[in-house]
Amino acid sequence: MLVAERHQKIVEQIEDKRIVKVAELSQLFSVTEETIRRDLEKLEKQGYLTRSHGGAVLNEKKEQDDIPFEQREITNIDAKKRLARIAIRYVKQADTIILDASSTAWYMAQIIPDMPLTVVTNSLKVAAELSRKERITVICTGGTLLTRSASFVGPLAIKALEKYYVTKAFISCKGMHLERGFTESNEQQALVKQKMLETSEQTFMLLDDSKVGVQAFSVLSELNTADYLIVNTPLPHAIVTQLNEQHQDLNVIID
Template sequence: MLVAERHRRIVELVNERSSIRVTELSDIFGVTEETIRRDLEKLEKEHFLMRTHGGAVSLAEDHEETSYIEREITNSNEKRAIALEALHYIEPGDQIVLDASTTAWYMAKELPDMPLTVLTNSIKVAIELSKKGQIRVISTGGSLLSQSLSYVGPLAERSLSMYHVNKAFLSCNGIHLESGLSDLNEMQALVKKKMIDIADETVLVADSSKFGVRSFSQISSLSSVDYIITDTRVDENIKKALKEKSIKMTIAK
């Protein structure tokens, strides 16, 4: 494959997936990771994409949510592993909040039926938990986003403000060492910020593709996060930086 053709395909892949890793591109094109890094550097200078720690993200102006169907199949193995690890942080009698992320849905599917109160803005999470008799489920209500089957807006935010929880479990589209947590959708970002505000502890459940990414809407700084649960592909430099910030990280196997 000619270099120009490889560059064209790299841009297409980044725009299709929103973000992609150097290791993935190296495997796809059968070239070294160093070659891919040089490709990304050139493409960034030409304003086709933006480099991140370990990969690149799209510069396409699309702030719409990814559909829940697409999110379910993206990095699904990693999300399941993260969800299972997150269950170790939940004890009988806890009051928790789950966002509308796919990882939260996996948590809801795997949660044992035990005395628990769960507050959520996700229809899919609420449906999963409705099958478990000992779990009390509270839905925020609000304006429905059909892409993610979740509630957002002023009503959802006011509903969350009425409660206090022990732990918040949430994900996001971007985790950046300087700018913190961010999301593609502004209304989702505001709801997630409110979830953090009402919780004693915040557990970020996010696969490694989210690191180094800056999305459209700011949620909060990294200082608002108490624990991060991610997968084995997270970059060693990210681990070191988070340790320096005194943020605890668990790697889901």
């Protein structure tokens, strides 16, 4: 069993039982207890669990649950569709791109022309939408399925993303703050999106106006990590001024 697969199984065990023991995991996976301790240490750093004497418990940090996709897809519809229309202009034939599991990315998937294109995604909804387009190659990361968001997260999703390098990534998040950067409400989503940013030549952050100035639970990245910020309405003057002074590498696209 690969290390990433074992990590995935440990995450599944702790999400199911809420608590795991080193000795039990050692026997289950036929590896030494020291190996399991190293696994738990790494998973703790990734936010999945908190180590305890002889094992670990599910990370109970208070963070906002993923809003169900069915709810997100009917929230701020006009703004998200506008963001999708703007973003599509930057998708060219023969591109290799990443679409995250956001509802905005799903709206993009609906209107992407059926042309030679490779799309990597961790979204069931995006993959299903693109499956109707014969000329588009779809690669789904796999991993742990979060049913509320219809998205894959976890070590296997991150491991899958490490195998690719794409030309463009289109990513949304829960908030953009001048000091704290881009943030997510769910730490597992943040970790996957961090890897998406790392594996792309150009990155586009898609944010409707309700997310500007918002600080969510988990830091995703600094503002300068992204190349382009696509917004549906002009940003407040004070924010534009600070972006120009402190984050000159971030290009704002409105229309």
